[in-house]
Amino acid sequence: MSESFGRHVRALRTRHALSLRGLADLAGITPGYLSKIENGRLPSVDMARALDVALGANGSLLAVLTVDQLPRPAQLPLAMSGFVGREAEIRDLTAALERPADSRVPLIIAVDGPPGAGKTTLALHFAHKAIPRFPDGQLYADLRGHSPHDRPALPEEVLADLLRSLGVPAAGTADVEHLAALYRSALAERRMLIVLDNAADFAQIEPLLPGTARCAVIITSRERLSGLTLRASPHRLTLGPMSEDESLALLTTVLGKERADREPAALASLANRCGRLPLALRVAAERAVTTPDYDLRDLVTELDSERLDVLGVEDADVRTVFSWSLRRLDPDAARLFPLLGLYPGPQISGRAAAAFAGMPHTFARRATARLTHAHLLRAVGRDRYTFHDLIRDYAAELADREVTDTSAAVHRLVSWYLHSATAACHVLAPFRFDPMAKDDLPRGVHPLGWTSDDPGALDALRWCDAELANFVPIIQLAMEHGHHKLAWQLPVTLWTYWLQRRPWTVWIRSHELARQAARTLGDRAAEGWVVTNMAEGYRRMGELEQASRLYAEARDLRAEVGDRYGLAWALAGSAFLAADLRDDGKAQDFADRATQIFVQYKDVQGQALCLMTRGDVLRLRGDLDGGLALCALALGMMSDIASLEGQVHVLRKMVEIHLARNDFPPALALLDDTVVTSRELRDRWAQAEALTRRGDVLTELGRRDEARASWQQALTLYDELDDATGSRSVRELLAGALPATAARPGST
Structure with a gap:
């Protein structure tokens, strides 16, 4: 690629409006020799330096010359042996690599996800497969965003290392902008793959991005790296736990097929106890391999009681890997994280989290957003969050050590639920007399409230629905x-x-x-x-x-x-x-x-x-x-x-x-009223029961088509409600197996 130096010289000469002779005079060379350089001949280092000074290139021409003279770097670390699964993700990354390139910007692939999800493993596996697409080599940098090191790598440190790998002299300057300019110049005419592993944040990686569309960059991080979208339109891939089949395949690869086939039920339980997280799966499998006389079901039993302890080995301790994510949290997020480990329900809302922590909702919203961006929490709906099982265990373990006011926090949380439920049920049934004396709210706890109109009642009902799975665990926690x-x-x-x-x-x-x-x-x-x-x-x-x-x-x-x-x-x-x-x-x-x-x-x-x-x-x-x-x-x-x-x-x-009284027409009219009123009440069970009964009455009146339509509506509701008994009875009616039936006991 010796012609790249000449193209750079010609481009800079044109930009400065210099003739061939004018630049030759400034650099102290002949116009004829300068013409040869612009057409592909490589100059000496001294001549390149003279041209660099004459054109005010600040070292970029020297960088290009050095790259043109060097063998291609091949810095990718060894890929994980026995890689299994992630086929959908590999297809997604391959499609991104094959799409038509934007001639102005490099392809940037950002792989994020929780600790232990296998981001680096996937990135390196894919990068090795992509090597033939990048004839000028590959660069790799561990940015130490979440690692045992005291701090993440500084951009200027990484740039200096990358420039040395490219053979570009970077000594004498620590200025990030200057180093980044040299780096971009060195890559300008190259088709290279750059892997930036374990990034801390966008500010760290911004100077490390090439300026040419000929290159591609793969970034891995536990962070969402939101700022990247503003600058580069990256192709994003969020990596989560493996599928059940992938988890079993990974365990089988490490354990060996014979042993895996010997205990299929225990193998499936082992995958579930590991939360299908690749790091945990490999640690558990390696533990089993080192103790061949140990049954898998014994390992599952240990995981049930001491999961994080079992998933700890000297060079791959799950607890330690998780701990690295906490170093970059702000104080509110760091305080909220262990507290959320005590939350017993499957999901928590931002407002419940605020009550739990005793902080304003705006603070809690920022803290949950920070935890979500760090993949320590997972958003599952508007202002609703959940943990991965292993991360929940780690947070709960931290809470046992660090949270000193657990009882007060639980009191705030359950009080918030009680008073929010009071407000919701008052909107749903304002006529109902409530004689219950409730204690005053703890300081700083702000329960939910709803307007007294129909939209308010619907929102209150939706809140109760969203919290249904939490009610029993919250009562137990109290x-x-x-x-x-x-x-x-x-x-x-x-x-x-x-x-x-x-x-x-x-x-x-x-x-x-x-x-x-x-x-x-x-x-x-x-x-x-x-x-x-x-x-x-x-x-x-x-x-x-x-x-x-x-x-x-x-x-x-x-x-x-x-x-x-x-x-x-x-x-x-x-x-x-x-x-x-x-x-x-x-x-x-x-x-x-x-x-x-x-x-x-x-x-x-x-x-x-x-x-x-x-x-x-x-x-x-x-x-x-x-x-x-x-x-x-x-x-x-x-x-x-x-x-x-x-x-x-x-x-x-x-x-x-x-x-x-066998008085069917007025019964039908009342059932029509019941359907309408039940729908207005948003009581789908009552509506389904009324529609079923309505079909019975229409059958008695000889209006069978209308009866079937009414039963079909009832069946749809029962199916939505997952009411197997109701669905079965209506299906029998639709099949003509049953006549009109009497009301069920307890229908009032």
């Missing part, structure tokens, strides 16, 4: 740290949400924990409240025997402590249950006793529900007209207080009374 009052209050506060969404498993489990918390406190009033809610959950699930036992306990607990309002709800629920069991006498008695108390407390919803139950009693006794009349009064009361939930309950009862 109990572990002695905050038993918060532990029992949270599930009770979420009552409206349980009614609307019916998450049976979480409903029951949260209340089982709440009962334990109440008993720990010796708070019989709290236990009565919790048991009442549990009883109603079992009733709505159709487990009437368990519901009957719990309602009896609830009535006794409420009466024992003199909780008359709580007793009213225990009696009302008992009345619903008695009606389900067709015991009209008990239903009447419980409803009458509850009504007396609801009147005293001016609870219109409670009164309306008891009036509905009395109408149901008349239905059981054969007085269908009387039952309809009472239910119509109850429906009016529910409408007056805008209780959509209550209206749905009463409409269902009225439908059943009409069906008992």
Whole structure:
């Protein structure tokens, strides 16, 4: 490539508007010899220096001359042996390399991801495959962004090393801009691959980027390197854990096929315990290799109890590799990281993190963004985050050593959940009376709030949905740290949400924990409240025997402590249950006793529900007209207080009374109202049940096409809700296997 020096000379001469003779005179050479240089002859070093001075090139011509005279560098470190997997990523990188090049800028590939994800391994594997595309060689630099060294490599240090590799004299200057200019000049006519491994940040790599489109750069970093996008439009690849198949293949490669095939179940468990992180997988496999008489299932057992200790060897300790990422965190992110290791749920929101840490939300948002950019946290939605399992273990381990106010942090967090849940359920059911006395919020904790209109209610419901998987772990966390009052209050506060969404498993489990918390406190009033809610959950699930036992306990607990309002709800629920069991006498008695108390407390919803139950009693006794009349009064009361939930309950009862009379047209009209009201309530279960019942009634009216359409809508909802029982029953109806059916127990 000797012609590159001549092209540089000609370009600089043209830029300075010099003739051939003019430059020759300045450099002290003949025009004819200068012409030969511009057409490919290499000059001596002294002559090149004279031209460099004459053209004010600041050493760039000397750099080009040196590169033209040197053999090509080949600096790539040895690639990992036994490389497996990452086929999709290799295809992605290959496609990036093969796309039409932008003639103005080099191709820059940025590979980021969490510690231990195998970024360097992938980059080197791919770089070795790409060597034939870069005939002028490869450069490699370890930038020490996250490493045992005290600090990352300085750009001027890296540039000096790269220039020496290119044979360019860089001594006598430590100026980054000058070194970067020499570096770009040395690469200007070269087609080279540059691997910048383990970058700390964009400021470190910016001077190391070539200025020519003939080169390509592969950068690896634990950081997102956001500034890179502003300058270079990089091709980005974020590397995460391996797939299950890739993880098994990696373990098999290290262990050997015979041993891997001997314990396939343990092999799969081993991959999962390692979080499918390549570093952890290799460490675990090497540990097994060094102890050949050790069963894989024994290693899995060790990982279950001492995961980070097991994944530590002298030259590849997972804990140490993780620790390098913490060095570059700002104080807020460094403080938040171990605290998040204590968070028990699968995801945490930025606002919950702020409450946990006792910091303003703006500070927490910056801290979570920093942790996300460092791949210590992973964003899974708007302002929602999660950990990789191994990083969570490491954060929790740090918390045990470094967090001194754990109990106070947990108190802030659970208080935030309690008061946010209170606000959400008030928006969802503003008519519902809440007699629960809650403690004041800890200082600096700011719960969520919503507007009282329909959009606000929808947002509140979405928040509850997003947090559903966190509720039980949060209650458990509160109990572990002695905050038993918060532990029992949270599930009770979420009552409206349980009614609307019916998450049976979480409903029951949260209340089982709440009962334990109440008993720990010796708070019989709290236990009565919790048991009442549990009883109603079992009733709505159709487990009437368990519901009957719990309602009896609830009535006794409420009466024992003199909780008359709580007793009213225990009696009302008992009345619903008695009606389900067709015991009209008990239903009447419980409803009458509850009504007396609801009147005293001016609870219109409670009164309306008891009036509905009395109408149901008349239905059981054969007085269908009387039952309809009472239910119509109850429906009016529910409408007056805008209780959509209550209206749905009463409409269902009225439908059943009409069906008992074989009066199908008015039943159909009421079911239409129920569908509309359930949709407005955003209660998809109630909507699916009403659509199913509507299909039954349409069948009785001989309108089979409409019936099938109604059942199909119900099936779609049941499938969305993952309700296998509901889906199965509707599929049977669609197949013509079942006639119209009676209402399920617990449908009120």
